[in-house]
Amino acid sequence: MNTNNIPPKAPLTVVKVGGAVVEDDAQLSQLLRDFSAIEGRKVLVHGGGRRATQTAARLGIESKMIDGRRITDRDMLEVVTMVYGGLVNKNIVARLQASGINAIGLTGADMNIIRSRKRPLKDGIDFGFVGDVEKADGKALMRLIETDVTPVVAPLTHDGQGCILNTNADTMASETAKALAAFYDVTLIYSFEKPGVMADPDDNDSLIPVITRESFAKLKADGTVSGGMLPKIENALAAVEAGVSRVIITKATAIDGRHGTLIV
Amino acid sequence: MNTNNIPPKAPLTVVKVGGAVVEDDAQLSQLLRDFSAIEGRKVLVHGGGRRATQTAARLGIESKMIDGRRITDRDMLEVVTMVYGGLVNKNIVARLQASGINAIGLTGADMNIIRSRKRPLKDGIDFGFVGDVEKADGKALMRLIETDVTPVVAPLTHDGQGCILNTNADTMASETAKALAAFYDVTLIYSFEKPGVMADPDDNDSLIPVITRESFAKLKADGTVSGGMLPKIENALAAVEAGVSRVIITKATAIDGRHGTLIV
Numbered sequence: 001m002n003t004n005n006i007p008p009k010a011p012l013t014v015v016k017v018g019g020a021v022v023e024d025d026a027q028l029s030q031l032l033r034d035f036s037a038i039e040g041r042k043v044l045v046h047g048g049g050r051r052a053t054q055t056a057a058r059l060g061i062e063s064k065m066i067d068g069r070r071i072t073d074r075d076m077l078e079v080v081t082m083v084y085g086g087l088v089n090k091n092i093v094a095r096l097q098a099s100g101i102n103a104i105g106l107t108g109a110d111m112n113i114i115r116s117r118k119r120p121l122k123d124g125i126d127f128g129f130v131g132d133v134e135k136a137d138g139k140a141l142m143r144l145i146e147t148d149v150t151p152v153v154a155p156l157t158h159d160g161q162g163c164i165l166n167t168n169a170d171t172m173a174s175e176t177a178k179a180l181a182a183f184y185d186v187t188l189i190y191s192f193e194k195p196g197v198m199a200d201p202d203d204n205d206s207l208i209p210v211i212t213r214e215s216f217a218k219l220k221a222d223g224t225v226s227g228g229m230l231p232k233i234e235n236a237l238a239a240v241e242a243g244v245s246r247v248i249i250t251k252a253t254a255i256d257g258r259h260g261t262l263i264v
Numbered sequence: 265m266n267t268n269n270i271p272p273k274a275p276l277t278v279v280k281v282g283g284a285v286v287e288d289d290a291q292l293s294q295l296l297r298d299f300s301a302i303e304g305r306k307v308l309v310h311g312g313g314r315r316a317t318q319t320a321a322r323l324g325i326e327s328k329m330i331d332g333r334r335i336t337d338r339d340m341l342e343v344v345t346m347v348y349g350g351l352v353n354k355n356i357v358a359r360l361q362a363s364g365i366n367a368i369g370l371t372g373a374d375m376n377i378i379r380s381r382k383r384p385l386k387d388g389i390d391f392g393f394v395g396d397v398e399k400a401d402g403k404a405l406m407r408l409i410e411t412d413v414t415p416v417v418a419p420l421t422h423d424g425q426g427c428i429l430n431t432n433a434d435t436m437a438s439e440t441a442k443a444l445a446a447f448y449d450v451t452l453i454y455s456f457e458k459p460g461v462m463a464d465p466d467d468n469d470s471l472i473p474v475i476t477r478e479s480f481a482k483l484k485a486d487g488t489v490s491g492g493m494l495p496k497i498e499n500a501l502a503a504v505e506a507g508v509s510r511v512i513i514t515k516a517t518a519i520d521g522r523h524g525t526l527i528v
Contacts, residue, residue: 034329041438053348055323055422058320058322058324059319059322059323064416078351080349081352081354081355082346082350083346083350084350085347085349085350085351085353085354085369086345086346086347086348086350086351086353086354087342087346087349087350089349089350090345090349090350090371090374090420090428091345091375091428092372093371093373093374094279094422094423094426094428095423095426097373097376097424097426098424098425098426102375102376103373103374103375104370104374104375105369105371105374106368107354107369109352109354109357109358109361109367109369110357110367110369111366111367111368111413112361112366118320125379132304137526142413149375151402158357158358158362160362161362162358162359162361162362163358164355171276171403224290240505253519
């Protein structure tokens with residue numbers, strides 16, 4: 001019931017696509033076609049993936065990983081700024097333009113849309129130039145979007161003191177979605193290699209269609225969901241609790257909002 | 265005399281800074297301080313310079329130049345997209361944000377602001393993925409600028425068919441200035457290593473304070489101005505004839521609009 005006569009919010013879709021899709025030309029073409037076909041307001045958040053590691057290797061820079069997370073020293077920061085903010089982002093923008101989407105490429109530094117703080121030492125590990133998001137500016141994004149522009153967001157933020165910081169793309173997507181939830185009815189779509197959250201990782205027909213805070217507790221308790229899926233779902237539930245209308249975890253080839261696991 | 269009662273246009277400054285300044289940290293810091301101090305609406309257009317050549321060399325890609333112009337093959341296009349659109353552009357944006365300027369980094373592909381055409385063969389030379397500007401969208405830039413945003417433009421455009429194209433930064437600056445002249449009283453400042461156009465290249469006190477179409481003809485005829493300065497001044501005069509209020513050619517450390525050679 002809308003007692004204040006506030007008009008219903010317009011729908012907006014935030015799609016997060018990972019590095020594996022971005023660096024495969026055929027998969028990226030398909031993804032961009034599907035993204036272009038999504039009606040209404042939308043935002044694309046992309047990862048970077050192994051392309052940065054490859055470019056670093058060619059430049060003679062060693063990639064240091066701890067627990068699957070990249071250690072971003074000064075040399076690696078230059079590489080991810082080049083690869084994510086330049087090569088990957090601008091090629092996606094040019095290709096969306098070619099399909100009639102008025103895209104604009106952004107990092108968190110552009111229009112100060114996502115500010116972060118350099119991650120402090122964790123368990124004695126220095127992650128280097130990695131940013132933990134502090135604040136996303138939904139209003140600045142909304143203003144752009146209302147001029148029929150489609151933001152394409154690279155996984156880079158800034159600290160407000162002149163330094164770019166490497167930032168997790170999943171977090172960029174959820175922070176962007178949460179910040180836009182003040183203005184829109186937001187659907188956040190996480191695309192990855194599986195059809196969604198699976199009850200049995202080895203059975204592609206075991207998709208769990210809906211997860212709520214209550215059902216998640218059970219799935220976690222009985223061990224149906226475990227490992228890397230846990231923080232993904234936790235993150236999705238947190239986004240819903242922060243105002244995002246729904247989160248969908250789905251295959252990169254099925255981002256139309258009618259496939260995958262719905263998290264509400 | 266303004267017979268139609270159209271209000272006077274607001275002033276706007278477009279500053280072009282070359283690659284040599286951009287790749288020297290101390291010079292870039294000074295330039296960004298001076299740019300931040302310019303009052304009112306403004307746009308920064310930057311070159312890329314030798315940084316792309318260095319990065320290409322480290323990646324094992326040979327830089328091919330003909331008559332001082334880069335031949336942009338597919339590998340080199342990736343490098344300039346990374347270096348100009350990512351590394352250089354995003355670092356400038358982050359540093360301007362740190363000094364309170366709400367900067368946004370753009371290539372011509374972003375919001376389709378500058379569309380170009382892949383250069384056809386010239387005298388049998390294939391320049392590769394180089395763009396000749398076809399159309400700059402002053403209105404899209406104006407809309408951004410009117411939300412207190414300062415565009416930072418990298419020397420890259422797109423062909424509207426999904427391809428990024430390497431583009432001359434001087435041309436990007438003049439096309440941007442011309443497109444914005446429909447909405448603003450535009451001053452275009454070309455910064456470089458000399459105090460301005462010099463009557464005697466070996467005498468730093470020989471600055472020519474003002475050049476017009478008429479005086480340029482004389483300076484050219486008597487040989488006072490020659491070589492690489494000729495196309496620079498020709499380009500500046502063309503910008504003025506296309507609606508830019510004034511062009512200033514000046515040292516990178518003197519971009520306050522009160523130094524250098526004024527072209528009107």
